[in-house]
Amino acid sequence: MQKLADIKQNFPEWYLNVIEASELAENSPTPGCIVIRPYGYAIWENIQKVLDKQIKETGTQNAYFPLLIPESFIKREAKHVEGFSPELAVVTYAGGKKLEEPLVVRPTSETMIYHMFSKWIKSWRDLPLKINQWANVMRWEMRTRPFLRTREFLWQEGHTAHDSLKEAEDFAIKMQQLYKKFLEEYMAIPTIDGEKSESERFAGADHTYTFEGMMQDGKALQMGTSHVLAQSFSKAFEIFYQDKDGNIKTPHCTSWGITTRTIGAMIMVHGDQNGLIIPPKIAPIAVVIIPIFKNDEDKIKVFGIAEKLYKSLKDKNISVELDENETKTPGAKFYHWEVRGVPLRIEIGPKDVEKNQVVIVNRVEQDRDKKKEFISFEAADFKIEEMLVKIHAQMLDRARTNMQSMHHEGNKLEEFGPKLEKENGFYQTGWCGKEECEAALKTYKATIRCLLKEKTQPNCFKCNDSSKTDIIVAKAY
Amino acid sequence: MQKLADIKQNFPEWYLNVIEASELAENSPTPGCIVIRPYGYAIWENIQKVLDKQIKETGTQNAYFPLLIPESFIKREAKHVEGFSPELAVVTYAGGKKLEEPLVVRPTSETMIYHMFSKWIKSWRDLPLKINQWANVMRWEMRTRPFLRTREFLWQEGHTAHDSLKEAEDFAIKMQQLYKKFLEEYMAIPTIDGEKSESERFAGADHTYTFEGMMQDGKALQMGTSHVLAQSFSKAFEIFYQDKDGNIKTPHCTSWGITTRTIGAMIMVHGDQNGLIIPPKIAPIAVVIIPIFKNDEDKIKVFGIAEKLYKSLKDKNISVELDENETKTPGAKFYHWEVRGVPLRIEIGPKDVEKNQVVIVNRVEQDRDKKKEFISFEAADFKIEEMLVKIHAQMLDRARTNMQSMHHEGNKLEEFGPKLEKENGFYQTGWCGKEECEAALKTYKATIRCLLKEKTQPNCFKCNDSSKTDIIVAKAY
Numbered sequence: 001m002q003k004l005a006d007i008k009q010n011f012p013e014w015y016l017n018v019i020e021a022s023e024l025a026e027n028s029p030t031p032g033c034i035v036i037r038p039y040g041y042a043i044w045e046n047i048q049k050v051l052d053k054q055i056k057e058t059g060t061q062n063a064y065f066p067l068l069i070p071e072s073f074i075k076r077e078a079k080h081v082e083g084f085s086p087e088l089a090v091v092t093y094a095g096g097k098k099l100e101e102p103l104v105v106r107p108t109s110e111t112m113i114y115h116m117f118s119k120w121i122k123s124w125r126d127l128p129l130k131i132n133q134w135a136n137v138m139r140w141e142m143r144t145r146p147f148l149r150t151r152e153f154l155w156q157e158g159h160t161a162h163d164s165l166k167e168a169e170d171f172a173i174k175m176q177q178l179y180k181k182f183l184e185e186y187m188a189i190p191t192i193d194g195e196k197s198e199s200e201r202f203a204g205a206d207h208t209y210t211f212e213g214m215m216q217d218g219k220a221l222q223m224g225t226s227h228v229l230a231q232s233f234s235k236a237f238e239i240f241y242q243d244k245d246g247n248i249k250t251p252h253c254t255s256w257g258i259t260t261r262t263i264g265a266m267i268m269v270h271g272d273q274n275g276l277i278i279p280p281k282i283a284p285i286a287v288v289i290i291p292i293f294k295n296d297e298d299k300i301k302v303f304g305i306a307e308k309l310y311k312s313l314k315d316k317n318i319s320v321e322l323d324e325n326e327t328k329t330p331g332a333k334f335y336h337w338e339v340r341g342v343p344l345r346i347e348i349g350p351k352d353v354e355k356n357q358v359v360i361v362n363r364v365e366q367d368r369d370k371k372k373e374f375i376s377f378e379a380a381d382f383k384i385e386e387m388l389v390k391i392h393a394q395m396l397d398r399a400r401t402n403m404q405s406m407h408h409e410g411n412k413l414e415e416f417g418p419k420l421e422k423e424n425g426f427y428q429t430g431w432c433g434k435e436e437c438e439a440a441l442k443t444y445k446a447t448i449r450c451l452l453k454e455k456t457q458p459n460c461f462k463c464n465d466s467s468k469t470d471i472i473v474a475k476a477y
Numbered sequence: 478m479q480k481l482a483d484i485k486q487n488f489p490e491w492y493l494n495v496i497e498a499s500e501l502a503e504n505s506p507t508p509g510c511i512v513i514r515p516y517g518y519a520i521w522e523n524i525q526k527v528l529d530k531q532i533k534e535t536g537t538q539n540a541y542f543p544l545l546i547p548e549s550f551i552k553r554e555a556k557h558v559e560g561f562s563p564e565l566a567v568v569t570y571a572g573g574k575k576l577e578e579p580l581v582v583r584p585t586s587e588t589m590i591y592h593m594f595s596k597w598i599k600s601w602r603d604l605p606l607k608i609n610q611w612a613n614v615m616r617w618e619m620r621t622r623p624f625l626r627t628r629e630f631l632w633q634e635g636h637t638a639h640d641s642l643k644e645a646e647d648f649a650i651k652m653q654q655l656y657k658k659f660l661e662e663y664m665a666i667p668t669i670d671g672e673k674s675e676s677e678r679f680a681g682a683d684h685t686y687t688f689e690g691m692m693q694d695g696k697a698l699q700m701g702t703s704h705v706l707a708q709s710f711s712k713a714f715e716i717f718y719q720d721k722d723g724n725i726k727t728p729h730c731t732s733w734g735i736t737t738r739t740i741g742a743m744i745m746v747h748g749d750q751n752g753l754i755i756p757p758k759i760a761p762i763a764v765v766i767i768p769i770f771k772n773d774e775d776k777i778k779v780f781g782i783a784e785k786l787y788k789s790l791k792d793k794n795i796s797v798e799l800d801e802n803e804t805k806t807p808g809a810k811f812y813h814w815e816v817r818g819v820p821l822r823i824e825i826g827p828k829d830v831e832k833n834q835v836v837i838v839n840r841v842e843q844d845r846d847k848k849k850e851f852i853s854f855e856a857a858d859f860k861i862e863e864m865l866v867k868i869h870a871q872m873l874d875r876a877r878t879n880m881q882s883m884h885h886e887g888n889k890l891e892e893f894g895p896k897l898e899k900e901n902g903f904y905q906t907g908w909c910g911k912e913e914c915e916a917a918l919k920t921y922k923a924t925i926r927c928l929l930k931e932k933t934q935p936n937c938f939k940c941n942d943s944s945k946t947d948i949i950v951a952k953a954y
Contacts, residue, residue, distance in 0.1 A: 036541040042539070061518075062515060064512070066505045091568050092568075140572030140573075
């Protein structure tokens with residue numbers, strides 16, 4: 001058994017250790033790209049299942065667009081090419097020949113999708129058009145870290161076209177809120193939502209809405225984004241339609257996405273010194289049953305109860321595993337499932353059978369006295385269902401408490417800057433909106449994570465001009 | 478409304494017309510690559526949903542491997558590189574720099590996956606290892622055709638490692654049979670299953686098992702394949718494990734896949750002069766309800782019934798659409814859903830409401846008298862469910878009849894060769910097993926589609942030596 005690095009002393013190393021020990025993912029021979037192993041991929045499948053349903057409920061349809069995009073397409077939107085050029089992977093040879101025009105591996109699909117939109121949108125009747133794609137994308141990052149930043153990653157990218165700017169803005173915010181709610185309700189991850197400053201915006205967007213999570217080390221992680229592209233791409237790709245009055249118009253667009261990075265967030269928000277803790281609703285295995293016995297007589301008794309419970313949990317659609325492995329000790333099994341973050345463990349031994357009870361062990365509870373409970377076998381399936389709901393709430397609560405404990409009020413940069421260098425966290429302060437003030441944060445390796453709607457600080461953290469809105473300043477992954 | 482080319486006179490043109498008119502897919506600006514539009518992608522999602530469940534039931538787990546593979550990896554298995562080299566798309570630049578080692582866009586993932594297997598397989602306890610990946614792959618084909626042969630396509634690729642050759646062979650055949658059954662039970666497509674000749678085998682396989690469908694024009698389409706790779710890749714990628722007795726061994730592997738090509742097969746097996754016909758079990762819309770009315774009074778009556786039926790079909794988990802569009806005539810709606818292949822149409826007019834009935838129209842029935850039925854509203858949801866089962870059976874039956882009607886006995890090539898030139902179909906004959914005899918088929922643009930298990934012909938179609946087994950000869954897509 002591999003020992004994990006100390007989560008408090010060496011969080012980055014702990015993160016890599018956990019991924020390895022829980023078999024979520026592994027480095028691949030392709031530089032900067034990972035293999036997502038079955039246990040990690042099952043989490044992604046669970047995320048996809050829920051999100052796909054929610055995205056479809058907004059009237060969005062799935063489709064699939066080419067992986068390779070002609071280089072000239074990327075160049076059609078000026079800010080877009082500027083933003084993405086340094087990160088492109090380019091196919092120059094194919095079928096044994098040099099290509100006349102190089103093809104880039106999509107870093108995102110705005111250019112391809114809005115080109116297709118220009119063929120599909122002719123009349124106001126074709127609007128709004130809402131398309132989503134689940135796909136792999138490629139950005140040639142220099143420093144990579146599993147799930148958080150890899151050259152290839154998996155995501156969904158939604159793209160919509162609307163009749164008015166207002167409608168596009170409303171839809172971009174709707175998707176931001178959908179994601180935020182999904183993260184809370186399914187992944188037990190609280191976020192702060194707001195808008196990105198101009199320098200942090202998506203290349204080609206008018207507004208970028210974000211929702212930032214806080215990791216246990218106090219650093220921020222951008223969990224996903226939703227952009228108001230307005231007419232940047234629709235003009236560059238010549239999308240025209242006739243409105244109800246016969247006028248020729250250009251639609252207003254949005255795009256929004258969430259990636260396999262959410263798995264990285266899950267690790268860093270919930271994990272502990274013993275390994276992963278996976279929120280029950282997206283856990284590949286929410287409940288594991290460990291039969292404990294020393295002889296064949298006990299084995300028969302214990303398995304009788306264990307199999308009955310397994311079946312009744314299955315019938316309730318709970319993802320349950322009965323660990324029948326006979327080459328491992330119960331202790332080794334505890335470790336195995338603990339590092340893999342299974343939220344609820346059930347132990348059944350001969351004494352439990354006699355007492356008509358089972359033992360349930362809550363993975364997230366840090367208080368030893370509260371961790372274990374004995375419950376009667378009759379009430380077990382009902383009680384387990386209840387416990388899974390409780391564990392989710394507990395995880396969200398723990399994450400919220402952590403986030404609040406590292407949420408600081410900042411006033412002037414000269415005060416909170418030096419503090420921020422030593423102590424990670426969210427620093428809420430005021431900002432005048434000028435880029436030169438924003439740039440001063442670089443000294444402390446921090447950035448504006450988002451602009452909030454509220455305004456509690458009268459002045460800018462840097463220049464002392466009147467503040468437009470509060471902002472969150474933090475170091476980020 | 479676009480008129481479709483004559484299905485009998487110009488099948489290839491009809492095929493392209495149907496794809497366009499039904500909005501399944503569209504050519505993209507990336508040469509040889511298509512955009513799969515929402516209606517086409519919804520079919521693929523339905524195929525995935527069923528197959529993914531069936532694949533998991535074999536004990537196979539999903540994972541995700543990198544899109545880009547170091548060029549040196551492709552070269553490690555001699556036959557593999559020979560087979561795939563001419564078709565590779567290669568990334569030579571990334572992040573603004575020339576790469577030290579070019580990366581190929583995966584044409585298939587044997588090389589990457591068996592490399593990872595070499596890390597994961599150490600002991601007989603790690604076997605069998607069964608991994609599947611849903612992914613995009615790229616093969617730089619010269620002549621492309623939507624769904625049938627595109628440079629990028631979507632598929633699943635399964636890869637397994639076993640302790641013995643026998644176990645690997647059994648598993649490869651199990652997957653071939655799983656696919657064959659899936660095609661019949663969900664897509665109403667009958668196939669002939671057998672083994673590929675050496676020249677048609679997958680590059681690096683010992684055996685390739687296939688299942689060949691017959692299109693309405695009598696040409697064959699390989700619907701998918703399942704390979705016994707044996708030790709070719711496991712040796713090239715140095716996979717070693719310790720067996721129960723402590724001996725160091727190399728496992729035997731299989732790989733198997735099915736692609737978006739199945740959608741092309743569905744079009745060509747089932748479509749008719751009016752457009753697509755989609756098998757009910759994978760149809761994005763299995764039932765469409767068309768309300769017919771001329772005034773508001775009728776509208777209220779008709780919608781009352783239509784909405785009630787819509788709800789009761791939804792409750793039965795039937796994918797149903799109520800066409801509420803008021804800018805289209807009923808006739809235009811009939812055309813719209815007919816070309817899109819919705820298997821069952823329900824018409825409800827004011828007279829039907831009075832008679833407490835609805836009209837159901839069977840898309841696949843070619844006999845005008847049998848096409849329409851009046852059913853009482855009370856029995857409608859039950860009857861509709863029954864009709865969808867019947868339609869599936871009818872489609873499979875129709876496809877089987879077509880396949881049988883073009884299944885010819887061949888004896889000597891000089892007899893059936895000239896016939897085959899004029900008349901497509903499956904020609905069953907005998908073969909000695911020699912490649913030079915196989916090569917003689919090129920004159921007639923035909924190939925051996927598969928070797929059958931049965932032997933009805935005593936001699937080879939070409940050299941007259943004793944036949945080893947019957948084969949199917951045909952022209953193919």
